[in-house]
Amino acid sequence: MATLQEVLQETVREGELYEKMERGFVRCYACGHCCRIPDGQLGVCKVRYNEGGKLLVPWGYVASAQCDPIEKKPFFHAYPGALAYSFGMMGCDLHCAYCQNWVTSQALRDPNAVSPPLRATPEGLVREALEHGARVVVSTYNEPLITSEWAVAVFKEARAAGLATGFVSNGNGTPQVLEYLRPWVDLYKVDLKSFEDRQYRQLGGRMQPILETIGRLHEMGFWVEIVTLIVPGFNDSDDELKRLAEFLAGVSPDIPWHVTAFHKDYKMTEPENTSARTLLRAAEIGKAAGLRFVYAGNLPGRTEGLENTYCPNCHQLLIERVGFHVLAYRLTAEGSCPDCGAAIPGRWGAGFQGQIAAFPFLPRFQRFDRIRTGRR
Ligand code: SF4
Numbered sequence: 001m002a003t004l005q006e007v008l009q010e011t012v013r014e015g016e017l018y019e020k021m022e023r024g025f026v027r028c029y030a031c032g033h034c035c036r037i038p039d040g041q042l043g044v045c046k047v048r049y050n051e052g053g054k055l056l057v058p059w060g061y062v063a064s065a066q067c068d069p070i071e072k073k074p075f076f077h078a079y080p081g082a083l084a085y086s087f088g089m090m091g092c093d094l095h096c097a098y099c100q101n102w103v104t105s106q107a108l109r110d111p112n113a114v115s116p117p118l119r120a121t122p123e124g125l126v127r128e129a130l131e132h133g134a135r136v137v138v139s140t141y142n143e144p145l146i147t148s149e150w151a152v153a154v155f156k157e158a159r160a161a162g163l164a165t166g167f168v169s170n171g172n173g174t175p176q177v178l179e180y181l182r183p184w185v186d187l188y189k190v191d192l193k194s195f196e197d198r199q200y201r202q203l204g205g206r207m208q209p210i211l212e213t214i215g216r217l218h219e220m221g222f223w224v225e226i227v228t229l230i231v232p233g234f235n236d237s238d239d240e241l242k243r244l245a246e247f248l249a250g251v252s253p254d255i256p257w258h259v260t261a262f263h264k265d266y267k268m269t270e271p272e273n274t275s276a277r278t279l280l281r282a283a284e285i286g287k288a289a290g291l292r293f294v295y296a297g298n299l300p301g302r303t304e305g306l307e308n309t310y311c312p313n314c315h316q317l318l319i320e321r322v323g324f325h326v327l328a329y330r331l332t333a334e335g336s337c338p339d340c341g342a343a344i345p346g347r348w349g350a351g352f353q354g355q356i357a358a359f360p361f362l363p364r365f366q367r368f369d370r371i372r373t374g375r376r
Contacts, residue, residue, distance in 0.1 A: 011371070016149050024052070030174070058147045059149070067362070068084045068360045070083070073166065075225055076321075078166070078225075079347060081329070082136050088139065089141075118370055125137070129163060132364070135163060136166055136187070140167075143169060143170055144169050165184060171191065188222040191226075194244075225255065241282050249289045256294075258297050259294070261297065300322050308321055313337065316338075
């Protein structure tokens, strides 16, 4: 029986984010690695490869699809309460030891990461999103940059159906991929994992392309939210958090920053789980750096109101949350504070439309066929 890699190589098409080079090489621009790939070889992500001087890229399948509250992504300033129909393919350009989506992201590097692919079409995915009442379609679970062509195909269908679109990404982008995505992606979450280049190198990347991507995303008008998973002993020093938060505030004090609690996962089982006290400390550092919207995640009800949105001008409570659950929503239809009229940055749509689910669930009518593989 075919390996997972062999099966996935039957569900590909020619990519759009690359250039042909001398002697059959290609240069891929889908992520910050910008791999120069000889004929017959894979890129670092192991899902894009050169065959006969053409770059072939993943197409026509999903590794998983799920209905998530948008608060889980997390987006707190985009359509609160909306259902985000979420899909992902396989593979990643980084290899974080604490990855919480390792079953799909590391499927091609780790023999324990078994997640059989399902055949899918953009039309089928969007039909399923609409049937569940989703307002947003999100590419997530693996690194969406490395499967950008497929995401754009799905998002074109989603836009035609009146849905918003989003990426949940490590932010290791390039100017070329951001130009390619800009017409089709509304919301962009970046996981800013550290503010030390040496830590990023441990995870298989570099920090500079990620910082540049955050700046470009903001300049280009994507709605950007940033998450930092606070891992004790890895990225939780006052100094590192201060530099990170000051960088974000320098891009824009209106960018929401989510500091979230680590729990032992995948290969990182040594550090202790993050305490509420550590999240509160990180949030204080973020506010002192000038960020106007700082949130604490993964410890519902334990972080002293840091799951809520407050007006930065008059400090009134605007959106009350516990975990992914929206308990109260007070913004005006224009996205302003009802008490002082201050405009609150975000994508608010025509206002709050209730919440279909405060917990993730699997789509009820999954009609996608499994692609059979034999792992070797
Ligand atoms: S997506 Fe990134 S890692 Fe994959 S081939 Fe392209 S540049 Fe290389």
